[in-house]
Amino acid sequence: MKSLIQSIRHKLPLLAFAAVAVFPAATASASNFPSQPIRLIVPWVPGGFTDVFARKVADAMSKKLGQPIIVENKPGANGSMGTRYVAQSPGDGYTIIMETADTHAINPSIYKDLGYDPVKDFKQVSFLSAQPLVFAVNASVPANTVQEFIALAKKKPGELTYGTWGIGSVSHLGFERFAKESDIRLSHVPYKGVSPAILDVVAGRVDAIFVGLLSAGDHFKTGKLKALAMTSARAVSQMPGIKPLREMGYQDFDINLWYALGVPASTPDAVVRTLSEAAQYAIKETDIKAMLESYSMEVRGTGADEAQAIIASERQRWAKAAKEANISAN
Numbered sequence: 001m002k003s004l005i006q007s008i009r010h011k012l013p014l015l016a017f018a019a020v021a022v023f024p025a026a027t028a029s030a031s032n033f034p035s036q037p038i039r040l041i042v043p044w045v046p047g048g049f050t051d052v053f054a055r056k057v058a059d060a061m062s063k064k065l066g067q068p069i070i071v072e073n074k075p076g077a078n079g080s081m082g083t084r085y086v087a088q089s090p091g092d093g094y095t096i097i098m099e100t101a102d103t104h105a106i107n108p109s110i111y112k113d114l115g116y117d118p119v120k121d122f123k124q125v126s127f128l129s130a131q132p133l134v135f136a137v138n139a140s141v142p143a144n145t146v147q148e149f150i151a152l153a154k155k156k157p158g159e160l161t162y163g164t165w166g167i168g169s170v171s172h173l174g175f176e177r178f179a180k181e182s183d184i185r186l187s188h189v190p191y192k193g194v195s196p197a198i199l200d201v202v203a204g205r206v207d208a209i210f211v212g213l214l215s216a217g218d219h220f221k222t223g224k225l226k227a228l229a230m231t232s233a234r235a236v237s238q239m240p241g242i243k244p245l246r247e248m249g250y251q252d253f254d255i256n257l258w259y260a261l262g263v264p265a266s267t268p269d270a271v272v273r274t275l276s277e278a279a280q281y282a283i284k285e286t287d288i289k290a291m292l293e294s295y296s297m298e299v300r301g302t303g304a305d306e307a308q309a310i311i312a313s314e315r316q317r318w319a320k321a322a323k324e325a326n327i328s329a330n
Contacts, residue, residue: 030270033093034067040261041097043082044165045075045193049131049215053259054098056291057128060282065274069096075192078166078329079103080114087116091266093275096125099260102169105314109322110168110329118315123272124307125261126279131297132232133174133210133255134239136225141207146228146248149208153184161187163197163206167329168322171197171210174231174255176325181250201225212257213238213295231255236296258314260307276304 042054051073058069074082083103089095097103104118116122135146141160143149153160164171167190179186189206191197198216200206202224209216210231217238219225230236230244233254245253261279263272282288283301292299302310 030268033271033274034065036094037067038062038065038069038093039095040069040071041082041086041095042071042073043075043079043085043097043103044073044100045195046073047195048165048193049212049257050098050100050194050259052214053129056288057098057261057279057282060286060288061275061278064278064281077111078107078168080107080111080116083107083118084115086262087121087264089264091264091268093263093267093271095264096275097122097262099124099262099311100170101258101314101318102166104260104262104311105318106168106170106173106322107329108315109319110327112328118311121265122262123265123267124304124311125263125272125275126283126304127300127302127307127310128259128261128279128283129292129297129300130256130258131212131214131292131295132230132234132236133171133212133257134216134220134227134242135178135208135229135231135245136201136211136216136220136227137208138201138204138206139224139226140204141226143228144226146245149228150182150184153179153182153186157185158187160208161189161206162208162210163189163191163201164209165194165197166190166192168327170255170257170318173318173321173325173327174210175208176327177253177321178245178250180325181253210255214297217295238294238296260311272304 040054040058042051044050055071058071062069074085079102086095086097107114108118143152162175194215197209201209202219216225220227227239227242230242233246235244280301289299
């Protein structure tokens, strides 16, 4: 009977051959990427800005990559369901995600059993853009300024409502902070996405909302929504006369929605670079840039390393906000 050592020695050439056969295949796969359609997961319901933006980015990137990018919506649990799905997907570059502050900065602080780690389970591809939010109310709300809204809320403690796209979302934390600093009590009405929240505010079933211009710009034009303030650090040309809350005494009140692309952590760096180059092209070299600028959104389209640094900073900022608001989704 052959000894174990002799048996292993006998098989070494075969093992070496197998290694040579496997690793060049993996290298070739990365070098030929993409060779098939890519899926872009949007962890929110269809119709909202994140969905609309993702589809525009997907279309522009697909032209650069030479392969179609198919958008799939996987909403639920403030974006965590779709994000968890991507975290558990193969790291081959064929499944990417549209990340937001909710999925990669806030959720880790409010969900005890999130099902994914935004640091360990993902590599960043590109930080795409950020958009300012408007503090808006239904046209029938008898308040035309922030001060009048606060006065109304104090007359009716807990009766005024605000809609958000989920518990622990950017809008939820923002309103909680605003209410605390204003010494008022509001009632939270969470939805599974921004679109149904906007519809109920426009219909008068909910009083207020923090919303982006691209999602609700037409409602301001028709007068169905009234803008009281910007939640961002600066005023925007599209909303003349509407000041930021920071200029009204709300120090360091700076709430924006941001969007980035990510992939599972096991994705090869070469594939990440290819996707990043396509994302930067989509944001900076196509008509998406003009669209973003028309809604006073930042045109970023960063590389992977810069995206990683930005989102790390955002995690720290929102973790502090979640702790101060004492919000838990479990």
